[in-house]
Amino acid sequence: MPGGKRPKSGGIKLSGKLLRRNSERWGPENYDHLLEVKDIHLSFKGVKAIDDVSFHVDDGELFAIIGPNGAGKTSLFNSINQVYHPQEGDILWKGESLMGLKPNVTAERGLARTFQNIALYPHMTVLENILTGRHVRMDSGWLAGSIWWGKAKREEMANREVVEGIIDFLEIEQWRKYPVGLLPYGVQKRVELGRALAMDPELLMLDEPVAGMNLEETEDMARFILDVQDELDIAIILVEHDMGLVMDIADRVLVVDFGKPIAVGPPAEVQANPNVIKAYLGEEVEAG
């Protein structure tokens, strides 16, 4: 609902102060864009997955990436996380290149994400799953942990409190001690959002957060996403096929097709773009 007033959320507010406890922000204070992707090319042997894509995301922005299946949206996420290494181009995070880093370093620098096909740890409980998100914000090692004393124990307790805040916010209290593998799909999606939030990220990459959900679950998730953006001031990149959701909540939209960017701009503008219509609906055939 760009420009208009957003519906008030009825849920519990997650305070940024709680989430940011013990966290140090990585990188310089001043930069042009939070994330800047510059002309990246990614190909697997002969297949071009990403072909000359550029975009940028600013602080607190909700940026959506849409495109037909196989357009390279998830590959873009994997490139930003450095799971894939684009052959050309550059990815700047607060003005510094991410290229060549290991995925876990991108996490330390403040990038968090969820996955299209849920990638939670099925044998661990909801609590433990979200606590793994705190991994980058904790620093006790195995020796301190093994004796459960002093600093390591205090750190566990402090982070448990943060995780409880996230659990309250996502309304998954009753599942706290269940192994994640046993939970319904919609709840798992929430837990995954919770795990990403626990990392106290500056950029949250959501890969199809409402895929396969019914209307009610979709609305819940939309509310969580908007709350995250508003209350916690976290920038979001959203990959999603649910056009209603994207057009309602995104600030700007990038459309990709066959790895190529075909349009970028505010939702209304993108919707009217003839290239976008062509990519989604195909060309009109002149009736002969």
Next chain:
Amino acid sequence: MRGRPMLYTRYESDQALLNTGTKKVMMGLFIVLLVLIPFGVVPGLTFLSQPDWMRLLSTVCIFAVGALGLNILTGLAGQVSLGHAFFMGLGAYTAAWFGVEPGPLSGLGLPMWVWLPLAGLVPAIVGVLIGPVAVRVRGLYLAFVTLGLVFIGEYIFRNWVYATGGPDSGRTFPSLEWKIWKEETPLVDFQSDGVWFGVEIIEEAKTYFLMLLLLVIFVLLAKNIQRTRVGRAFQSIRDRDIAAEIMGVNEVQYKLVAFGLSSFYAGIAGALLATFIGRTIPERWNLFLSVQFIAIILIGGAGVVSGVILGSVFVTVLPRLVQDFSSWLADYVSEGEGAFVWLADLFISTGSGDFGLVNTLPGVGPGLSVFQFNQVLYGLLIILFLIFEPLGLYGIWLRIRNYWKGWPFTY
């Protein structure tokens, strides 16, 4: 947590190892039971205070320590390793090197508080050094790399006679005694009968108490590792390695830590096993020992400390039960009376002309020896548990517990 409605008021009490009153009481009673067993005062369990059963219980504790180590690597971090026996051997010979009195073989004659930690540290360092090769492969390939380790280890142990005594006679290991330094009479001697706090106590019971104490310490360390940051990192690598990396877990680093910790436990267990047995040959640290540990964690329940202990009890006591059962059957058959003699006769082979699955007189007639039959049983049990109860004995326990939790309702 006090009074009704029994709510937790602090995260600390919710995260505690024994986080309910029932658990605290049960664990307390269990510990008391374990302490009373050697004195033969527990009704129904007096037979456990016999020297041979005491030795068996000590072996259970030692195997449990080793299995806790493999559990960190395989159960938590998800890395299958067949190399456990190698690290145990390494720990044993490290203990011998530092603990045995100087003689024709290696030995520095240092006390237990020096050789026992070193028996863990040396394998841990070797584990971390070998690690970089091992962390590059996963699954079946890792199993093969570590399989190679066992054979290389066995070769080295056989040929480095100065450290290991060679394959013919083996070597002796330090005795289990607590000394301050190299004085003549130890403060506590765990390998001779004596009097503790005015109670007469046999040698085997002393050793049992030592092993039990060490097991409790290593259980606590393992539990704490599992429930803190590093343990969660291990489990995240096990469940989804790529996601774990994206969530900030340095996969290579944590696999190395898992290798190191696992080898530390293995080394301690190896040293304890060797000193407990007294004299052993290099072939003891062979593939079969590794497989026994795999059997322990698969039968007990991978990734769960209590499952690992259940598995250790099961795998260690099983041969003894098979032994007793076979000799009982042999007696039953030779008496020749009773309705099921024909069935027992099919199972047991008692002489050269008699066919049967298990042979009570090794070397005479057909049939497997009790030892071979045990190996078959381990294999069979691993397969059955993997197919029908992947959570192992712990899974069975969970099901029984959940049934009674809801009883008489079905849920």
